Amino acid sequence: GYRVNKQFNRVAMSIIKEEGGAEQASILFEKKKYPVGNAAFMNAAYAHGADMDDGNRKSAGHIGTHVISSVFALGEKLGVTWKDIIVAINVGYEFFNRIAGAAQPGLYNKGFHSTGIAGAMACGAACAKLMRLDRCGVYNSVSLSAIQSSGLIIIDESGQSCKPINPANAARIGILSALMAEKGLLSSRNPLESKKGWFHAFTDHVDETILLRGLGVDFTIGESYLKLYPTCRHTHCCIDGVLKIRERMNDKNTFLPNIIEKIEVYIYPSAIKSAGIIRNPRSQEEAKFSIYYAIAVAFNNGDFSIEDLQVEKADPVINNLLAKIELVPDPLMEDRACGIRGARIKVVLGDGEILEETILIPKGEGIGALDWNDLQIKMHACSYGIVSEEISKWVINRCMNIDANETFGSVMSFFDKDLRLLGYKDQHDC
Incomplete structure (x- = not known):
């Protein structure tokens, strides 16, 4: 996405640089850190820029681009372990796939982009979990996110370069909502099922089977598809x-x-x-x-x-x-x-x-799921011209061998130790 969607990336990053702010979390390819919400926004935009990110056919949207970006940015600020990160990501996938899946196909038929519309709640839930908020805190984070849900699917007709703004907003909304819930802010009750709530606003039918079947037992992250081609x-x-x-x-x-x-x-x-x-x-x-x-x-x-x-x-x-x-x-x-x-x-x-x-x-x-060899080939194809084949292999190797008890650090420092072994001073030197 960094390679392909250059105009959107350039405009969005220039605005983030102009805003400045607290140095809390890393943005890919940037030496300076930025406010956690802006870091999540920009990384999510990169992740969705080439339409090579993962998705789910039931929810008809992309999940990793916003959930992982928000969890990584907030995780860097909080200093958590990889176990915390992985649990939070799973929570985000559950909220997205079940809620968006239950709202389809009405959600799409009304002109909404599930990646942004449901993504806000997915990120709100994932970030609240990462912050270890109690039941009330998680509820209010999700409710605040539901209120702010946004994203039109008109971007598949024209203005396609702006498509990443939907998951990017979802990532930023989720972080903001979790931080507000942590400070005790109470939001609307019944944000999903109220007659003025999320489901009534975005669909005419709710499939409760998708919403509830296997909840807590069958985790929908296992239903994800991975793309081989940079297209819809x-x-x-x-x-x-x-x-x-x-x-x-x-x-x-x-x-x-x-x-x-x-x-x-x-x-x-x-x-x-x-x-x-x-x-x-x-x-x-x-x-x-x-x-x-x-x-x-x-x-x-x-x-x-x-x-x-x-x-x-x-x-x-x-x-x-x-x-x-x-x-x-x-x-x-x-x-x-x-x-x-x-x-x-x-x-x-x-x-x-x-x-x-x-x-x-x-x-x-x-x-027809991809194996690690397929992912290595895809990683090299995506990162061609940005990092060497040697480094792309190290990235896959690190992903295959994550220690759940290891401190997360940041999306960039994740690779620092390995890059130094390859002779680079840090991630920016590559």
């Missing part, structure tokens, strides 16, 4: 399907983009609503939200990487493929109860041959 999740089943068809064509030595007559994509309606509007993206931000572009790039390049977001450098063949793609709404490609959110790709060749592939669950979720 709705494009991933299409990319996976195209790559399989391309592989089959290569096996027969028949792959040439110019022999493709037509590409029909049967996909669930909400995917078209989110990422089926833009056929010819004009910027990196628009490229992330174009099923058409994702399919054309995957067919031509055999992958979809961060570099492929640079539409101005796209191969002319991609433009030819864009005109051959047709999106067909197919409600059968989505079943929330069964975890299905897929697409059927039908490729018609010039000689009349038809190749089809159906992907019901994109890679990175369920039986």
